[in-house]
Amino acid sequence: EAAVTQSPRNKVAVTGGKVTLSCNQTNNHNNMYWYRQDTGHGLRLIHYSYGAGSTEKGDIPDGYKASRPSQENFSLILELATPSQTSVYFCASGDWGAQDTQYFGPGTRLLVL
């Protein structure tokens, strides 16, 4: 059974609309991450969280907010979606340690028209 799930898997939004991407993990990891993946850029970190109630800015936080209401759930919020936010978004979970492995969800493909 998948340990990191994302919903929705596909989303079409209109410019200026609000979009919420959800992530759930059953790994009981403290850390969760939101990345976007674009051709030529690899994975870029948007926001991350150390635990319930915490959110931190990553490398490209502008235009995004995050919410971590519980250990299991981490949401990415686009208050005013723009076409430049069209991308594939990945959630990941992980814990501190010697290897610091991150476990990724299947991704959400977002198209902003």
Place this chain on the structure above:
Amino acid sequence: QQQVRQSPQSLTVWEGETAILNCSYEDSTFNYFPWYQQFPGEGPALLISISSVSDKKEDGRFTIFFNKREKKLSLHITDSQPGDSATYFCAARGGWQLIFGSGTQLTVMP
């Protein structure tokens, strides 16, 4: 700025050949280097990793070679199989964060 660079962007090899994927980095404080494998429509998954105290890590057909002095590493996939066709990301741990390269898309022709 791109602190982790990968080359080539895409690579095609024949089944049975050795595929060599390259990675370089800039920050000498990076101490852990995982490689992730991603199939179309899926999220990346950890394939193999190496710490900066080692110069080689082997796991079956996958081997990482690490040159700390030159800040370079490479992933060798021996006896490549069509099922190895995927995008491979090199990453580096800098402090609390994993920094990913832009990936190499590998195609293994049968």
